[in-house]
Amino acid sequence: MTTKRLRIKDIAIIAGVSAGTVDRVLHNRSDVSAESRKKVQAVLDEIEYRPNLHLSTIGVKKRCQIVTILPSSTKGSYWWQIESGIKRALYEFSSSNIKVRFLHYDQFDLFSCRDVYNAALDIKCDAMLIGPTFSDETMLFTSRLASKDIPYVFVDTLIADSYPLSFFGPHTSLIGRIEAKLLMGIMDRTKDVAIFQAMRIGNESSSQTITRKFGFENYLKEFHPGTKVLYGYYYNSDEEKSKREVESFFEQNGNVGGAVVFNSRAYMISGYLRRAKRGDVALVGCGAIERNIADLKRGYISYLVAERPERQGYWGFKTILEYLLFHKQPPTINYTPIDILIKENADFYINELG
Amino acid sequence: MTTKRLRIKDIAIIAGVSAGTVDRVLHNRSDVSAESRKKVQAVLDEIEYRPNLHLSTIGVKKRCQIVTILPSSTKGSYWWQIESGIKRALYEFSSSNIKVRFLHYDQFDLFSCRDVYNAALDIKCDAMLIGPTFSDETMLFTSRLASKDIPYVFVDTLIADSYPLSFFGPHTSLIGRIEAKLLMGIMDRTKDVAIFQAMRIGNESSSQTITRKFGFENYLKEFHPGTKVLYGYYYNSDEEKSKREVESFFEQNGNVGGAVVFNSRAYMISGYLRRAKRGDVALVGCGAIERNIADLKRGYISYLVAERPERQGYWGFKTILEYLLFHKQPPTINYTPIDILIKENADFYINELG
DNA sequence: CTGTTAGCGCTTTCAT
DNA sequence: ATGAAAGCGCTAACAG
Numbered sequence: 001m002t003t004k005r006l007r008i009k010d011i012a013i014i015a016g017v018s019a020g021t022v023d024r025v026l027h028n029r030s031d032v033s034a035e036s037r038k039k040v041q042a043v044l045d046e047i048e049y050r051p052n053l054h055l056s057t058i059g060v061k062k063r064c065q066i067v068t069i070l071p072s073s074t075k076g077s078y079w080w081q082i083e084s085g086i087k088r089a090l091y092e093f094s095s096s097n098i099k100v101r102f103l104h105y106d107q108f109d110l111f112s113c114r115d116v117y118n119a120a121l122d123i124k125c126d127a128m129l130i131g132p133t134f135s136d137e138t139m140l141f142t143s144r145l146a147s148k149d150i151p152y153v154f155v156d157t158l159i160a161d162s163y164p165l166s167f168f169g170p171h172t173s174l175i176g177r178i179e180a181k182l183l184m185g186i187m188d189r190t191k192d193v194a195i196f197q198a199m200r201i202g203n204e205s206s207s208q209t210i211t212r213k214f215g216f217e218n219y220l221k222e223f224h225p226g227t228k229v230l231y232g233y234y235y236n237s238d239e240e241k242s243k244r245e246v247e248s249f250f251e252q253n254g255n256v257g258g259a260v261v262f263n264s265r266a267y268m269i270s271g272y273l274r275r276a277k278r279g280d281v282a283l284v285g286c287g288a289i290e291r292n293i294a295d296l297k298r299g300y301i302s303y304l305v306a307e308r309p310e311r312q313g314y315w316g317f318k319t320i321l322e323y324l325l326f327h328k329q330p331p332t333i334n335y336t337p338i339d340i341l342i343k344e345n346a347d348f349y350i351n352e353l354g
Numbered sequence: 355m356t357t358k359r360l361r362i363k364d365i366a367i368i369a370g371v372s373a374g375t376v377d378r379v380l381h382n383r384s385d386v387s388a389e390s391r392k393k394v395q396a397v398l399d400e401i402e403y404r405p406n407l408h409l410s411t412i413g414v415k416k417r418c419q420i421v422t423i424l425p426s427s428t429k430g431s432y433w434w435q436i437e438s439g440i441k442r443a444l445y446e447f448s449s450s451n452i453k454v455r456f457l458h459y460d461q462f463d464l465f466s467c468r469d470v471y472n473a474a475l476d477i478k479c480d481a482m483l484i485g486p487t488f489s490d491e492t493m494l495f496t497s498r499l500a501s502k503d504i505p506y507v508f509v510d511t512l513i514a515d516s517y518p519l520s521f522f523g524p525h526t527s528l529i530g531r532i533e534a535k536l537l538m539g540i541m542d543r544t545k546d547v548a549i550f551q552a553m554r555i556g557n558e559s560s561s562q563t564i565t566r567k568f569g570f571e572n573y574l575k576e577f578h579p580g581t582k583v584l585y586g587y588y589y590n591s592d593e594e595k596s597k598r599e600v601e602s603f604f605e606q607n608g609n610v611g612g613a614v615v616f617n618s619r620a621y622m623i624s625g626y627l628r629r630a631k632r633g634d635v636a637l638v639g640c641g642a643i644e645r646n647i648a649d650l651k652r653g654y655i656s657y658l659v660a661e662r663p664e665r666q667g668y669w670g671f672k673t674i675l676e677y678l679l680f681h682k683q684p685p686t687i688n689y690t691p692i693d694i695l696i697k698e699n700a701d702f703y704i705n706e707l708g
Numbered sequence: 709c710t711g712t713t714a715g716c717g718c719t720t721t722c723a724t
Numbered sequence: 725a726t727g728a729a730a731g732c733g734c735t736a737a738c739a740g
Binding site for chain 2: 004005052054055058091094095097099100101102170171174177178181185186335336337338339340341342344345347348349350
């Protein structure tokens with residue numbers, strides 16, 4: 001088998017026009033007669049032509065400016081992995097003329113997010129990539145973007161009542177549901193379930209947390225309605241304070257048999273279980289980050305649900321680039337895989353695609 | 355942030371040589387003075403230059419012939435997915451001059467495999483990609499390849515005592531182990547476990563099956579030594595006969611509480627469970643193929659362990675191409691991720707990377 | 709040994 | 725409205 005693709009030049013010959021005209025048709029540019037367009041399109045359809053995008057990038061002259069707005073993150077964390085996916089896409093397109101402004105906000109502080117959104121509105125750019133945390137604030141922001149005709153892509157979370165060019169992320173309520181199923185499968189079901197959430201500044205909960213909790217609680221209602229659910233807290237920015245908080249939670253609630261965390265901070269809870277030698281409490285968390293994986297392998301986390309953040313970032317950004325450079329119209333909703341990690345398969349879990 | 359990569363031309367200027375010389379250093383070609391080489395290498399190391407492989411392909415003149423030897427497969431099956439990964443890689447390199455011969459053998463028939471191996475030895479080619487099923491036969495074959503200096507890559511299974519250029523596949527015994535853990539987590543542990551295997555022609559079992567069974571049995575020995583294990587069979591090529599076989603197995607063994615299959619034929623067992631309304635038997639299988647997924651969602655398979663066959667094929671073949679065209683030396687062992695699928699995450703499981 | 713140059717498939721500019 | 729031609733980063737053939 002040989003696979004020699006037809007090139008633009010070949011198509012031109014078949015259609016009886018020049019390469020330039022084929023290119024014009026391919027990119028929906030003007031200055032093509034209806035007749036030529038028809039002839040070329042016929043050939044394109046016939047052979048199902050798909051240009052070599054990697055080659056396309058090198059010819060493209062257009063320069064573009066992109067702004068990304070993500071929670072600030074530390075090395076290896078969830079949002080850091082998303083950002084490294086973005087950078088991989090950027091690198092792949094490095095023969096094109098692309099400028100990116102990376103903006104960051106504190107995902108636990110509504111006001112910080114608002115400030116960054118406001119700052120972003122003043123930046124001239126062709127598109128934005130947003131990793132949203134706060135629903136209402138983001139809705140407000142994207143409606144402003146819409147009025148300025150700036151396309152935007154969401155990663156991680158799809159915000160209601162917004163109209164992104166595209167979205168890459170997991171089906172959020174399903175994550176909560178899966179966590180519930182996994183947790184109930186292993187814990188002593190006569191005992192109580194603890195949900196741990198982050199304390200945050202400003203009165204809005206993260207939209208992810210809300211939806212995941214919804215999925216979790218719904219599963220419980222459906223299959224284990226008798227189970228008692230307790231709510232615990234930790235402080236994202238203050239690990240010492242969190243330690244004490246978690247400790248006193250478990251002291252006050254002696255009958256907890258399983259716990260769940262909806263973001264990648266499971267290690268805050270597993271740390272306690274490890275120190276207190278509470279092997280009897282089953283813990284399910286999210287996010288294949290180093291500290292979680294470590295406690296997964298030690299046995300203090302039973303399951304991790306992972307969301308391929310690198311992939312989300314990579315595809316989210318690549319989608320923007322292909323849209324701006326080649327007018328490629330992406331699917332709007334792209335649910336990314338939800339992975340289940342246990343001690344045994346964690347080592348071979350590769351987050352990137354590439 | 356702007357990411358403008360340094361190009362060969364830039365590097366040439368910095369090192370005070372011409373682009374041609376840089377290219378020669380990059381590809382370890384001869385005819386470069388030690389001094390030039392050193393200067394250029396210094397710059398390359400300094401900037402961590404990595405050429406744009408996609409661009410490289412278009413310049414390359416070299417033609418190459420590759421033979422792939424895989425089990426024959428039907429649309430959507432495990433090996434079909436591996437093959438479609440191979441074709442994706444091939445398509446990506448379609449601006450190069452590559453010829454591929456696809457050979458197929460019957461994975462349940464040792465003699466068919468032997469015939470194809472023999473035929474392959476007569477074909478002149480630069481490299482082979484092998485999806486091996488029979489250990490000894492493959493060892494023999496690869497030792498012949500070695501004496502002819504033909505490099506080969508394995509996908510799916512790593513055969514002992516062979517020296518492939520590279521291997522892409524899951525850690526096999528771990529798959530059995532993971533299946534054991536998942537199965538024992540959900541089934542009634544006072545009951546018996548059934549292992550279902552394929553009947554095959556020629557007296558050798560598939561090496562995958564052997565290793566996975568080993569992993570499975572070891573886990574049982576370690577954590578549930580009291581569990582009774584029974585062995586059932588099915589006929590790969592004869593679904594009717596298999597039906598009767600599975601049926602009579604369950605009739606004769608009334609105390610089975612869980613079953614496991616080590617290849618992608620779990621649907622043969624789940625089909626029986628569905629027809630017989632045996633919701634009480636937990637079933638764990640391998641392979642995200644359509645019929646398995648269907649029964650996973652219906653609830654007659656509890657877990658599927660999946661191995662990203664598309665990825666294996668893609669990377670296996672890409673590795674060969676990069677090796678032949680650019681002398682890129684790959685890592686020898688590449689364990690691919692092992693995914694755990696349940697009803698809830700199966701819909702979003704995307705097998706490809708791309 | 710090394711620099712120069714043509715050409716890969718694609719985009720874009722410039723004449724026509 | 726269209727074709728011809730230059731240029732993108734890279735490879736390889738060709739002069740020197």
